[in-house]
Amino acid sequence: MEPHSREYRRAAEALLRERPEVRASVTAATTAFDEHRARAYGEIDADRWRSWAAGVKSHVLSHLDTYLEQAEASLRENGAVVHWAEDAEGAAEILRGIVERESVRRVVKGKSMLSEELGVNHVLEAVGVHVRETDLGEYIIQLLGEAPSHIVGPAIHRSLEDVRELFARELGTARDASPDALAAAARAALRDEFLTADMGITGGNFLVAETGTVALIENEGNIRLSTSTPRIHVALVGIEKLLPRLHDLAGFLQLTSRAATGQAVGNFVSLVQGPRRDGEPNGPEQVHVVLVDNGRTRALADDVAWEALRCVRCGACLNICPVYRQTGGHPYGWVYSGPIGAILAPSLLGLAEALPLPHASSLCGACTDVCPVRIPIPEILLAWRERAVAAGLVPATERSALKAYAAAAARPRVFGAAGAAFRATPARVRNALPLLRDWSAGRTPVEPSRKPFRALWQEGIE
Amino acid sequence: MRASLFVTCLGDQFFADAAADTVRLLRHLGVDVAFPEAQTCCGQPAFNSGHRNEARRMAHHMLDVFDDAEYVVAPSGSCAAMLHSGYASLLDGGDRERAGGLARRTFELSQFIVDVLGVRALGSGLEGRRIAYHHGCHALRELEVREQPLALLRAAGAELVPWEAAEECCGFGGLFAVKHAAVSVAMADRKLDTLPGASGVECVTSADGGCLLQLSSRARHRGLETPFRHLAHLLWEAARGAT
Incomplete structure (x- = not known):
């Protein structure tokens, strides 16, 4: 996906102004997700689970080389073909190779954020392959030609009304079709896609190094079909998705489901253990696992931001984020949005490309409270802001203003005089100053107290 | 008991009456309130926008201002939190230790009343509100x-x-x-x-x-x-x- 994160501020403003219905849809969906998450966390000792999960992930990341080699060996033993992709182009090359060798014409896809990151649909369509998203939300946005706006619910920015209109046009459903009728129409259309596809492409929630198991969580059954019906299954897995043992997987499947949707575990969990074996009635003839770096090694070498690689893509931080809730993911301009997107994007895209995102936060800290792997998101946001200053990426006016402010603050008399000067400035002039002008867009201008507290103190407080 | 009021920038300029009520309330509860007049800004605007050097400069100043305060009480959770958690992450060595000391002595107003003074009820002045x-x-x-x-x-x-x-x-x-x-x-x-x-x-x-x-x-x-x-x-x- 081509990033356009630099446009965050303008995109957010335009969306809030021109499409207020998006804010309503996103707020409703995320508050519901978060309520489910809170209830599901309440049923377990969530703090202990989260500490355990953070520990396992940190361990894997600190020994990633070892576990990757183990995973590769286990996958091969299971009969899977292992590919390594250093970047998006490398992944594209691998996919084009499989398509060409195996004469693949039709592809069905399970929801995969990594495939969005790599622009897989575009790559395949460019070589004449028909690609169909089979997750309902992904299907909707594919028909609309949009990018996902949420990690778990890619179409949460769309209302029921939007989907009715879309499906009436694309699938011939009634204008007032019920949600069930809409889902049935999508199911019928997708059934043919599954039965005629040569290849299924999915992501992978986890890859167990010990057993070479690719684990996938879902609710619709489309991933189960994508991994089992076509003759070839390709799983795109980020190198940070490793778990050491099958034993660890049990905990992660549950914790991720609770964090994402509030379920004890997703409706379907697929454990891909290689291609169909002799005597087995079904399953793919070939399983390919593409291990993707695409900036992750660089992120891992970062002494602060590496912790973001623990992420299990549950979306809990998006759901609770008061900033994300106002706009959904599109203004962030990249595949990962919300708090996790704001700390991952500078690692994976480079700070200059992602610059507004670490600032798109009030640093309220709600995200880190719900993160199942305890990523210290506010600390990492701050670190990116500090690096932006150190790299000279912030406006010169901000730098000089804060320098002057700090200099004044170290000299109480100057600081007091600055306060007095602020009060002495007529409100009309004051409110035309850059900061206060931006404040006053949508808010009444601020009015200082009649006298500063210092004056009250000197007069004596009765 | 002696407490130093940390009025905060917004408290000084926009909530002067609330800051004055803070003083009245603390005195009413038997606290000897001081107001070190050299105090300025905690540095959070610089800290939160990544201007670490500027924030550190302000932190040093405030450490000096409140060095001998028995307690620091602020009518603000955010500015108290800056003293409480921000400074330790900004400073090194001996300064970090001083920051740790300040953190242990710094409280938001209601937190100070309940957790330090041990007061659970102030009076019945809000009946039915x-x-x-x-x-x-x-x-x-x-x-x-x-x-x-x-x-x-x-x-x-x-x-x-x-x-x-x-x-x-x-x-x-x-x-x-x-x-x-x-x-x-x-x-x-x-x-x-x-x-x-x-x-x-x-x-x-x-x-x-x-x-x-x-x-x-x-x-x-x-x-x-x-x-x-x-x-x-x-x-x-x-x-x-x-x-």
């Missing part, structure tokens, strides 16, 4: 101040009105409010839109002036008349009886 409490993020998540202000308000007879978004950020966030003004305003709207209906709430209060400026300025712009009052006012009213 229907109040909505906004939890400032830094008070809530960095200082873990949640029950202290609620308990004091309740003990004074106030009825705390349930508010779906009570613990959600108001959208202030210091410079965030102007850097991302449109999103910031939308966040304030979420707070205001979830407030119980016009007759349900008599006033909204919070321990943080920044949040109150944000919410009240947006409310006025929209023509809403709900009063927004600093927690220090209400706690002083609780102690001395209704005005």
